[in-house]
Amino acid sequence: MQESYLDKEKGYFSNIRKDIISFIGTSKDQTILEIGAGTGATLLELKNKGAAKIIMGFDIVDVNQNKEKFDSFIIGNIEQDNVPFELDFFDSILLPDVLEHLVEPQKTIQKLIPHLKKDGNFYISLPNIRNFEVFYKIFIKGSFEYADEGIFDKTHIRFFCKKDMLNLINLFPELEVQKIESNLKHLSSMKSTLNKITFGVFEQFLSTQYFLKVRRN
Template sequence: MDYSSKASSYFANVRTDLTRLIGAEKKKIKVLEVGAAYGETLFYLKQSGVAAEAVGVDIFEDTNNPQNYKAVDRFIFGNIDVLDFPEYTNYFDLIMLPDVLEHVFEPGRILQKLKTYLKDDGEMIISMPNIRHYSALNKIFLKGNFQYEESGIFDYTHMRFYCREDMRSLFESNGFQVVSYESSIKNYKGKSTAKIINTITLGLFEQFFSYQYFFIVRK
């Protein structure tokens, strides 16, 4: 998959939507981020004292806008589908997957591989877009098209699409325990209206307003 045509803004962000899920008690831990982009999130975790060691993996190296790989302990460029790191067996306290699994052909195999790098008491924080979001339903059922886009739910580099329960099933079927999950409805621009509707419908419409989900899982 060719990522070279992506705008640099696609890669250059600190993923505070994920870092806020890291427990306050976690300090000086070993962190692996798959889909580390420019390394901004790992650099933030190093600077804030959360990460004692930070390792990043990304499929795309932007030679025009060099990534912050020098700011972290190790930055590896390549496809996680084929990369393997036996030296990191049972090594990391935290593995982060920011909107990665929808981009790979065999997400279950990737999860199985990453599980070997995770300590027995370690956690994975995973975010994934929700195909059940109302904008996707509007596009498919009202506008009648499934055209791919530059970014978002219909990003042209997406290989797979998930609803919330598909995500849960993916993790559990690969030997993970779901510790918790959050809906992006909490960060939704119209969150007050969305929360009211969700309450009135006893949570039925949560999945229609959630652009993405954030899961914390363990072995």
Template sequence: MNYKEQYSHKDKMYYLHRRTEIIPFVPAAIKIALDVGCATGGFGALLKENFGCEVWGVEPDAGSADEASKNIDVVINDLFTANLPQLAGKKFDAIFFNDVLEHLQDPDKALLACKHLLNLNGVIIASIPNIRWYPVILSLLRYKDFKYENAGVMDRTHLRFFTKKSMIRMFEENGYKVIAAEGINPSNFKYYKILNFLLLNTQSDMNYPQFVIVAKHP
């Protein structure tokens, strides 16, 4: 199954999220950013509104890329690789992967490619789904099921699955220093709270469907 077939079932809203919850992690002095998997450019537009920065995007879906070109400065309609000619010689203050790394066959290659695209103090900011999110664990333990869905943590187009611990390890093994790893969009399920209490508050990561990783190349 090719890329277009894999994503053909996606609802239009899948490409429209602005991701306001990522804004607190963005460096205040950002001047130029690269949004990998920029969809229709909603997040990039938000960056421009809040920071007045230049925004480039990479988006493999042609329709989304065309829409993104109306919202951000430069859009590359292609898969993200180390050899994109449009990125040759470019340097960015921040490179974003908003729920993208888990869709890649080899996310390590993507992180390695970013080393040549970051300014001296540049950072990678990645939102990554958390497979230890309480509903997923409940499905495994109570219902004995690993059920794929059209979106979310169990998106059927995810090729990789991560916990907070393995997210950090992935960045560190690729030569990055993780400077933040924080949960976003907390769920606060009733039974999760009880479980976490009984386990001496050691399961707080299960409350978050995603974590944001901020990392820099030392």
């Protein structure tokens, strides 16, 4: 699996996830862990904005050339390796477009829960397979051809509709979905405008992604 990520363009690992930062909101001075942190650009931006005071990253590929800027940065396989962090330690754990790459995403969530503080939050983003472009590609063009990124990313091995995302979190009695939000809210586009004027009726077909804020009770 690790080798398949090495074929990715560098930009795949180095983008600042402004959508995730916007979704987190105005919280300050948090202790934050990001799984799938890439170069750590999002964590550094959170620290620059004052949202984080302690930042730790974890990724399967070693593309971060500035690990000294982090309180901890670990290269490993989140599904196979132990999580070497303190219990009840993090205010927030980020899982931005990570769970769809895992064989058993529920086991990774279970592994991470003890390291999240009580009343701490997971911030999760997942691609939405119910998007109309998926319907067009499969049912009109008759193809499930994989791509280098996006919903058909060749490293995706799990697929989710909005209902599946909620069902995944509902497996854990100690977790509660505080908010689930379409990526359309973070876009200025024809699709987001269409979603507004149709009062969200077609949201699940227009959204390419959903964001979830999940609290540990």
